[in-house]
Structures are given as C-alpha cells and as structure tokens.
Amino acid sequence: MPDSPAASPTVTQPLLRAQALFCERDDRVLFSGLDFELNAGDLMQVQGSNGSGKTTLLRILCGLNASYEGELFWRGVPIDEDREAFLASLLYLGHRVGVNKILTARENLRWSCALHSPVSDADIDAALRRVGLAGYADVTCRNMSAGQQQRVSLARLLLSPATLWVLDEPFTTLDVHGVKTLEGLLAEHVEAGGAVLVTTHHALTVPCTLRRLSLDKRGVVAA
Amino acid sequence: MTDLTGPQVSTFTAFRATLRRDLLIALKRRNDLLNPLMFFLIVVSLFPLGVSSDPQELTRIAAGTVWVSALLASMLSLDNLYRADYEDGSLEQLLLSPQPLYFLVLAKNIAHWLVSGLPVVLLAPLLAYMLYLPADAYWTLMLTLLLGTPVLSLFGSIGVALTVGLGSRGLILAVIVLPLTVPVLIIGAKAVADVSLGLALGMHYSLLGALLALSLSLAPLASAAALKISVN
Numbered sequence: 001m002p003d004s005p006a007a008s009p010t011v012t013q014p015l016l017r018a019q020a021l022f023c024e025r026d027d028r029v030l031f032s033g034l035d036f037e038l039n040a041g042d043l044m045q046v047q048g049s050n051g052s053g054k055t056t057l058l059r060i061l062c063g064l065n066a067s068y069e070g071e072l073f074w075r076g077v078p079i080d081e082d083r084e085a086f087l088a089s090l091l092y093l094g095h096r097v098g099v100n101k102i103l104t105a106r107e108n109l110r111w112s113c114a115l116h117s118p119v120s121d122a123d124i125d126a127a128l129r130r131v132g133l134a135g136y137a138d139v140t141c142r143n144m145s146a147g148q149q150q151r152v153s154l155a156r157l158l159l160s161p162a163t164l165w166v167l168d169e170p171f172t173t174l175d176v177h178g179v180k181t182l183e184g185l186l187a188e189h190v191e192a193g194g195a196v197l198v199t200t201h202h203a204l205t206v207p208c209t210l211r212r213l214s215l216d217k218r219g220v221v222a223a
Numbered sequence: 224m225t226d227l228t229g230p231q232v233s234t235f236t237a238f239r240a241t242l243r244r245d246l247l248i249a250l251k252r253r254n255d256l257l258n259p260l261m262f263f264l265i266v267v268s269l270f271p272l273g274v275s276s277d278p279q280e281l282t283r284i285a286a287g288t289v290w291v292s293a294l295l296a297s298m299l300s301l302d303n304l305y306r307a308d309y310e311d312g313s314l315e316q317l318l319l320s321p322q323p324l325y326f327l328v329l330a331k332n333i334a335h336w337l338v339s340g341l342p343v344v345l346l347a348p349l350l351a352y353m354l355y356l357p358a359d360a361y362w363t364l365m366l367t368l369l370l371g372t373p374v375l376s377l378f379g380s381i382g383v384a385l386t387v388g389l390g391s392r393g394l395i396l397a398v399i400v401l402p403l404t405v406p407v408l409i410i411g412a413k414a415v416a417d418v419s420l421g422l423a424l425g426m427h428y429s430l431l432g433a434l435l436a437l438s439l440s441l442a443p444l445a446s447a448a449a450l451k452i453s454v455n
Contacts, residue, residue, distance in 0.1 A: 062319060063319070064315060064318065064319070064455070065455055066455055067455065085321075087320065087321035088321040090319060092315065092316075092319050094312050094315050095312070096310070096311055096312025096315070097311070097312055098311060098312035098313045098316045099311060099312075099313075100244075100248065100307065100308075100311055100313055101311065102248050102251045102252060102307075103244070103247065103248065103251070107244065107247060110240065111240050111241065111243075111244040112313070112316050114236055114237050114239075114240030114241075115237050115240070115241075115316060115317065115319075115320035115322060115327070116320065116321065117233060118233075118240070
C-alpha cells in the first residue's frame with residue numbers, strides 16, 4: 001500500500017539495501033560487489049563518469065533491468081518477494097520523462113498518478129503551480145519546451161505518496177528557477193522521512209546532508 | 224486492505240485510467256484512427272477491380288477478401304500500441320505500477336480494439352454488399368469479426384511488445400503475429416463461406432469463442448512479460 005513519507009520504517013531496517021550488486025554489459029564490468037544502504041531521510045547522489053552505469057544502477061533498483069547479480073531488499077524483505085509493496089512506495093523518473101506529447105499536462109498526470117493512486121484536478125493544478133507551470137494544465141505537451149515537459153513529470157513528485165524517489169538526471173533541461181524548485185522538493189521530501197536516489201552532474205546545493213555513491217570508486221563515499 | 228481504496232478499487236481505477244488515456248490519444252491522432260479503416264476500405268474495393276466484376280465470382284471470394292483485409296488492417300495499426308509509450312518513457316511508468324500488469328495491458332488492448340477492430344466490424348456489411356455477399360451471411364460476417372478481431376488485437380499485442388525495443392523491425396512483426404492470427408482468419412472466413420452455402424455453423428462460433436477466451440486470459444500476460452523484456 002502506498003505509505004506516506006512520514007510513516008516510520010519498520011524496526012530499524014534500512015529502506016533500501018543493495019548487497020553485492022554486480023552488473024556487466026558488453027563484456028565490461030560496470031560495477032561489482034557494490035553494497036549500499038538507503039535510510040529514511042537520506043538524499044543520495046549517484047556519481048560517475050559517462051557510461052559508468054548510473055542509469056543502469058537505477059534501472060536495476062527499480063526492476064526495469066534484470067541483468068544483474070546480487071540482492072536487493074526493501075525494508076529488509078527481498079524485493080522479488082514483495083514487488084508490489086516496493087512499487088507502491090517507488091517513484092521513478094527516468095531519462096525519458098514519461099510525458100505523452102499529444103496529451104495535455106493534466107491528462108498526462110491524471111494517468112500516471114492513477115497507476116499508483118488517483119489524484120484530484122485541484123491537486124494537479126496545485127502541483128503544476130508549484131513547479132512553475134501555472135496555467136499550463138490544459139496545454140498540449142507538444143507545445144511545451146523540453147524543460148517544461150520535464151517540469152510536468154516533476155509535478156508527479158508532489159502528487160505521489162511514494163517514500164522512495166529514484167530520479168535519473170532530473171536537472172538536465174531545467175532553468176535556474178527549476179533547479180531551485182527541485183532542490184527544494186528533494187530537501188522537503190527527505191525532511192519528511194522519504195529517501196531520494198538521484199543521478200546528476202549538477203552540483204546539488206541542499207540544506208540537508210548529501211550522501212554520495214560513486215560508481216568510479218565502487219562504493220559509498222562520505223559527503 | 225479492508226478500506227474502500229483497497230487493491231481491487233485501485234486496480235480498476237488504473238485500468239479505467241489507462242483505457243481512457245489510450246482512447247483519448249487515439250481521438251487526438253485522427254490519422255492513426257482513420258488509416259486502418261481507409262486501408263481496409265481500399266484493399267477490399269480493389270478486388271472487384273483486380274479480380275473480376277462478375278457478381279458470382281465476387282460472391283465466392285467475398286468472405287475471404289473481407290477477412291484478409293481485416294487482418295491486414297489490424298496488423299497495420301498494431302505498431303501504435305506501445306511504440307510511442309516506449310519512446311517517451313510512459314511504458315516504464317506502466318511497468319512500475321503496483322497494479323497487476325495483466326489489467327493494464329488488457330486496457331491498452333481493449334482500447335486498440337475499440338479504435339481499430341470495432342470500426343472494421345461496423346464497416347464490414349457495407350463492403351460485403353459491395354462484394355455481393357448473400358444477405359443471409361451478413362450477420363455471420365459481423366459476428367465472426369466481432370469474435371475474431373479482438374483476438375487479432377490481443378495476439379498482435381504480444382508481437383508488438385516483443386519487437387518494440389528493436390530499432391528496425393521490418394517484417395519481423397508479421398512473422399511473429401501471423402502464425403498466431405491465421406487460425407482466426409481461416410475459421411472466420413470459412414464460417415462466412417459456409418453460411419453462404421447454407422451449411423450449419425455452430426462449430427465455427429465455438430472455435431472463435433474458444434480462441435477469444437484463450438487470448439483474453441493468456442495474451443495480456445504474455446504481452447506484459449514481453450514488455451518487461453523489451454525495456455530491459
């Protein structure tokens with residue numbers, strides 16, 4: 001069931017735990033023996049040079065990529081055993097933003113939220129206002145800039161009850177204000193007990209602690 | 224899980240939202256909506272020009288012509304099923320829904336049928352008239368198409384799901400889908416031909432019904448599994 005970010009995790013299990021992750025692509029080892037934990041209130045930035053496997057790692061964690069070895073646990077339970085519970089707490093925004101260009105912002109959000117839990121039109125309007133798209137609810141997404149389309153997908157962060165946010169390069173097309181807004185959203189989410197895993201080449205400036213997972217150095221490095 | 228927003232309710236909500244979204248997209252892309260139908264119309268109307276305009280000759284080939292054209296029209300529209308969603312990332316969102324994928328894929332398949340299959344069923348009598356199909360075979364034609372075209376959408380969906388990640392697909396979709404859908408064509412066309420000859424029918428309906436039940440229960444599962452492989 002979708003749990004609110006404020007809900008405390010059972011006992012002291014980390015929200016997400018990866019154990020001995022190994023992934024190989026085209027005979028090249030992307031990472032091996034990768035261990036890390038993500039706790040409630042963690043904001044973790046995945047770092048690495050181009051092609052180091054950041055996107056692959058995020059897709060593996062979400063279950064979109066099955067070609068890996070190792071174990072993944074959600075609240076102490078192997079993810080494969082209770083995928084539904086994991087998916088209900090997960091919000092993934094990929095490289096491709098998941099915004100259909102023929103539909104309006106509202107129609108897009110209505111659908112992508114209904115896949116988890118439906119939202120009201122008023123909530124959609126409020127979320128779009130927050131991400132700087134006030135008045136764009138009924139504009140066809142084809143007529144929006146890439147940055148605006150990205151903002152439509154970011155509105156989902158405000159509409160979703162998910163605990164874990166997995167964001168793949170969410171800053172790429174955003175302008176200065178957009179970057180500020182998103183950084184604010186990330187900080188608010190971890191403040192409320194959620195967890196964020198994000199890849200970006202952008203230098204994050206957030207008021208909370210930022211943990212870093214470096215794929216070049218194979219492991220978690222201190223902030 | 225006992226409250227009103229329990230899993231069944233939200234599964235239905237997600238199902239309805241997906242169905243609505245796909246129908247909305249189809250309505251906004253009129254070309255995609257009309258193309259299969261125009262194709263169906265054109266192919267069927269070429270037969271009297273190319274084969275013969277003799278009513279007796281046309282009566283003989285009417286059933287097969289309409290059915291073959293319906294199959295091709297359905298194949299033509301299949302690509303719309305997942306391609307755009309794959310390219311813009313919506314497919315990933317679909318796969319990451321906590322709701323059972325069976326119902327979400329089924330919703331997309333139903334939307335595809337409503338847009339590409341149902342118009343063909345409704346247009347069929349007009350084309351049958353053009354091909355001098357005996358009047359008593361009209362209902363059989365419509366009924367077999369009504370039972371058969373959903374099977375085309377459901378089985379076709381498996382093929383599209385398997386190939387959506389490939390760069391250049393070419394004929395591979397046809398190679399995957401046709402073996403699954405040809406039985407529908409054979410039974411459907413035979414039923415219409417038989418009724419024109421005044422033969423008894425029961426078995427054809429049973430077979431088409433069985434194929435529909437089979438594809439309704441299993442094809443969305445296969446499509447869902449294929450989609451997971453395609454985004455991998």
